[in-house]
Amino acid sequence: MMSDIRLFPRLVVPDPELASAFYQAALGAEQVFSAPPTDDGRPSVIDHRVGGASFRVSPAVAAWGWLSPDDLGGSAVLLEVEVGDPDAVGERMVAHGAEVVVPIENRPYGKRSGRVRDPFGHLWIISGELKPDGR
Template identity: 80%
Template structure:
């Protein structure tokens, strides 16, 4: 029997409030929880609902081992989201400061997808049905 497990990605970023605003504006995430401010004025976690999953952002704190992609020289993880309109989501992300790494196009494996780097260095695969 498989235990009931939920996985909630927590993205480490320099500025959780700025990241929260980006994910709300670009992806339609809904902020559902914001922890009280830490000593440096940043929230320790901001929780969002994105579709049926939780997406959290927290500040980079080297003493805790919480490092942002800029601290690591790049992102060690790819976040993949499947959406109805990958082109529109990619365009919204870029309009809010993200950059295209691989253009969103029809792919030979039967999906329309591409890669976007958000303003905080995290890499996203945006995918959906062929058009």
């Protein structure tokens, strides 16, 4: 096993600064680094930390093969976050521009979960513990 490997998912978006603001407001992500703007005025990468995880956002650049979900006609990846209160996180994401794809509810597989599409087309599964009353 290779314990020296670290994984940093990178979300490709049209506007990294707008996406960074969304992830900070909706998920409580902390921006830890932003590269200086490139020739087109957008940073090539913005690093974030949320809980014990890190992720990056970068601009869509077709010449590099960096395509956003809109360029692809949908998201090719599901991002799953496990949180203490999935309802609150889902509501906060929607309040900042995400849309509900699958409502957050108790599921027969023992989790409370649902799915939202963020304003940049990325799909997020938000899950947590079951609610005893199911609401």
